[in-house]
Amino acid sequence: MSEIQKTAWPEQAEQGDQDSLGEADVVTPPHLRVVSTGTIDLDRATQAAADLLDALGVDRDADGLTETPARVARAYAELLTPEPFEATTFANDEGYDELVVARAIPFSSLCEHHVLPFTGVAYVGYIPDERLLGLSKLARVVDHFARRLQVQERLTAQVANFIEETLRPKGVGVVLEAEHLCMSLRGVRSNGSRTVTSALKGLVRDDPRTRSEFLALAGTRA
Numbered sequence: 549m550s551e552i553q554k555t556a557w558p559e560q561a562e563q564g565d566q567d568s569l570g571e572a573d574v575v576t577p578p579h580l581r582v583v584s585t586g587t588i589d590l591d592r593a594t595q596a597a598a599d600l601l602d603a604l605g606v607d608r609d610a611d612g613l614t615e616t617p618a619r620v621a622r623a624y625a626e627l628l629t630p631e632p633f634e635a636t637t638f639a640n641d642e643g644y645d646e647l648v649v650a651r652a653i654p655f656s657s658l659c660e661h662h663v664l665p666f667t668g669v670a671y672v673g674y675i676p677d678e679r680l681l682g683l684s685k686l687a688r689v690v691d692h693f694a695r696r697l698q699v700q701e702r703l704t705a706q707v708a709n710f711i712e713e714t715l716r717p718k719g720v721g722v723v724l725e726a727e728h729l730c731m732s733l734r735g736v737r738s739n740g741s742r743t744v745t746s747a748l749k750g751l752v753r754d755d756p757r758t759r760s761e762f763l764a765l766a767g768t769r770a
Contacts, residue, residue, distance in 0.1 A: 588629065593621035627658055627665075630695040633688045635714050637679040645718065647758070649673035649765050650686040659730050660697035668726025668742065671766035674711055675718040675751055675758070681711070700724055700745050708747035719750030719758060723766040744768060 597617035601608055608614060653670040672686045693706040708722040723746045732739045746768070751758045 588625045590618075590621050590625060593624065594618045597621055624658075627656070628696055630692045631688070633685070633692065635685050635689070635710075636682045637715060638682070640676045640678055640680050644676055644680070647673050647675055647721075647752075647762060647765070648680070648683075649721075649762065650683060651765065653687045653690050655690050655694045655724075655726075657694040657696070657698045657700075657703060657726075659728060660699060662730040662734070663697070664729040664733065666698075666700060666726045666728040666730075666743075668724060670707070670725075671721070671723040671762075672707060672711070673721045673752070673762050673765065674715060675720075677716055677718050679715050679717075681715055686711075700726055700728075700743055704745040704747045708749055712749055717750065719752035719755070720748070721752040721759075721762040721766070722747045723763070723768055725767075 594617045597620040598608065601613075601617065606613065608616065650670075650672050653672060654667075655670055656665055656667040658664070659666055670690045672690065674681070689707050689710055693703055693710070704722050704724045707724075708720050711717065711720050711722075723744065725742050725744045727740070727742050731737075731741055746763075746766075748759065748762070752762050753759060
């Protein structure tokens with residue numbers, strides 16, 4: 549049986565990922581490590597893909613289709629396997645208290661209703677308190693939670709909740725803008741339509757000026 553299983557990374561912080569912020573002061577506590585615990589059975593997934601194609605009347609003996617079930621299984625295994633990482637944090641020695649925003653982070657996920665992709669960009673920001681998060685980790689958080697069957701609303705909230713729990717910042721803002729193929733390829737066939745969701749916490753939610761600044765950086769009106 550072919551299986552893919554992801555396990556936790558080692559205790560130390562990743563090499564070459566310090567984001568010009570200096571050495572990490574502490575390693576992520578165990579309860580904040582982001583890992584995947586699922587196991588994927590590629591043999592069963594391949595057979596299931598073959599059965600689906602057969603049920604849809606597809607001639608799998610046609611040229612180019614004989615290996616399609618295995619390719620489908622491998623593709624979904626990749627899309628549904630989150631990459632584990634350590635959310636390395638750093639002391640905010642300079643007392644920086646303005647917005648830190650990573651703009652237009654590309655992401656792709658799978659809609660849990662039709663198992664079709666939705667793709668777009670994420671805007672993720674926070675107002676630091678005592679800790680800073682390595683900049684690349686903002687993109688890694690989005691990618692991690694996107695690699696599962698999702699709805700955009702839940703994905704937005706998960707990213708915001710993780711940053712809030714990890715850093716205990718003064719505020720968090722997350723905006724996702726995405727096109728859903730379940731809308732553009734089927735049903736209403738609303739090609740080019742994009743869905744925007746947001747999750748705002750702390751000062752980013754409660755302070756009007758901070759809220760407006762973040763939403764402006766995310767290209768969204770307050």
